[in-house]
Amino acid sequence: MTGPRSVQSLIAPPPIRRVREVAVFRNRFGTLFNDDVIAPSGSTGQYLRWQWNQEGVVVVPVGPGGYALVTSYRYPVHAASLEFPRGGAEGDEGLAAAAARELREETGLVSQTVRPLGVIHADTGILASPIHVFVAQVDAATAQPAQPEAMESLTEPVWVTPEELPRWLSEGRITCGVTWRRSRWSSPVTAHRLESAPGPCRCRYSPGPSDGTADQVLRPCPSRAEHPRSKGAGAVLAA
Template sequence: MTTVTGFGSTQTGAAPAPIRRVREVPVFRSRYGTLFNDDVVAPSGATGQYLRWQARKEGAVVVPVGPAGYAFVASYRYPIQATSVEFPRGSSEGGEGLAAAAARELREETGLVCASLRPLGVIHADTGILAAPVQAYVAEVDGAAGGPAEPEAMESLSEPVWVTPGELPQWLAEGRITCGITLAALALLQARCPAPADIRTVGRS
């Protein structure tokens, strides 16, 4: 068995051969992005089609951290026909950067305002079909500050749900948080700053 530890400057094992795109085939477009069903050739020589969704803008997810712990939003998600407990997320608008988009999505979905915002890393939410990355951020917020949320017309959200660091493992064990982007952002947060107070050091040398 070959163990692969990474494909950066330190690499063990060989990288898998790529699946080669022969022809780019757009099948649907909207203001959010384009769905492709490309003609491809696998390393085995087999030919076929591969679906991929290319979002028009890269996404951002923000982990709000305050004295009460972590702030989540309960959002009704149409594809799964159920409520999902998530961190605020979305994509940039116009010429705004991803950090600005993260701060705006936080304010729109929760009413909370960033006191500081720092990057955590990059997430690929579903590498089997989604092409665009999602940048994760951690935001230091004051739960008593801010105002009412201002969700988009097609969004259905609750008020922020605060979960303490001590409560979080139980929430995860009970399956109360299943959003892949939220779980990945939590993993990045725990790797970079295991305790909420540590967010002040993220991104600093």
């Protein structure tokens, strides 16, 4: 038996092909489809997928206190959930502008800078739309009153330090899949520090693969030009 393949060597399996697009529900947020499909084996059936009308955004607020999360009551799970602010673009709004707006509406925090980090898919089994991830540098001292939407139930931002975050994850305090994904990859903590100006970076890093634990050996980052994340190092944490 061979070991797991690297990402570069993965071979894509045969696709499940759509025979007919079947919309079964639609509202101002998106459309639910129950498409007729055919599997590689030749078997036919239906496949559910939800398509948002606009692409999603999630923003990782970073400040002197670490990460800012918001406690949101999520009706589908009938429970409160610690999450990074998220939502979607409105009309022809740019994605970075949407991230800054969602941050301001849900937390009252005003972004000083907003930078893209990448794209994720929250649930590839049913959600067709991508979510664009941004990191925002914020200052809690300049926060304004939050302005949540009518059907949102939120509390004031909760701050967690980079050192506390692995424990919060392991204890189950954070269960939102989108937030979990961004929390496990800790580069958002330092992304706002990677300026073009010369001088040492103020982060610390683990030279080995990130396993999300709090007891990794952390070393000083040599410089912005030689930042360890660019060389495939493990978790990067704020100093």
